[in-house]
Amino acid sequence: MTDSATLALARELVRRPSVTPDDAGCQQLIAERLQAAGFITEHLRFGAVDNLWARRGDTGPLFVFAGHTDVVPTGEASRWSQAPFDANVVNGVLYGRGAADMKGSVAAMITACERLAADEGDHAERLQGSIAVLLTSDEEGPARDGTRRVMETLDARDESIDYCLLGEPSSTDVLGDVMRLGRRGSLGARLTIKGRQGHVAYPHLADNPVHRAAPFLAELVSMEWDQGDEHFPPTTLQVSNIAAGTGATNVIPAECTVDFNLRYSPATPAERIKSRIQSLIEAHALHTSIAWNDSARPFLTGNGALVDTLQTVIHEVTGIQVEGNTAGGTSDGRFIAPSGAQLVEFGPINASIHALDEHVNASDLDLLSSIYETVARRLLTQQDT
């Protein structure tokens, strides 16, 4: 049996070992395919990161397929049942690093674009607006020179996105059961509590920052932030590292450093989190310095043309009533959604991502490509936008 166009492309991409930030030629291959389909392609390289922006059409509305070509490391390759970059298909399942996260989705987007472009000439409902593809090789890494920089580039030339379908693997048990309507925010902090170093036998001459930290941390971790809402779970705070001490058992240390991270919903904006923690620091009369890492703002795409159309098309293609949620870590959606674009994440089953023996059902890739194509077609033929 020969591979479908989507499976064949997914296998070609998996064979390129594009561990972040090395794109390993994935975007070059994709650019050639899209050029043949009438897209204008731009390679936007920032630092060590390759990004691709490919657009067909120059009018609005603009529908964008977004994703990444980079993958996480394989871990011990000898422990995989199939070599991680061989792209073997066994019993209808494609194995390989990136098969599910997210070269399968990228292949599905590209073949969807090719079909959308191919029948444009004679299709009864001629597409209005433009289709684009945004890919980065830095989603799994620091995410500094990837989608963020591409969005800055688009913003600088007033190129604005109306609809964005991000192909992250959102499905849980079966293709079509879950789409992501948004993501929680992520706010990190490194708090340094200052004391005065001294001998443990002379505590009156010292000021122990560990002792000062303890009651403060007890209150910090028991703070209630919000109750969550229908789309977001309650905001949580977790301490990840605490460091103090010289190693000697007879020295009171000079300072204590605490790292913590909040995953938060829009119900509690980052500014309110910061000010509540600042008040707690003051209430405990601590001498501190704090460095915030405001790495992702929360976002949510409510019901609208994109969510409604995707929901309908998933049902038509898979027979499943998709559930929308905001679970999981951060995604590159955080860089695209603030531009005002309607953004939804939808892709294959995520059970094996980042794990040994990562895999995706080959037949799901064809369904996915069909869903992507139909959603774009409907949104670009509805003229009430």
Ligand SMILES: [Zn+2]
């Ligand atoms: Zn991913």
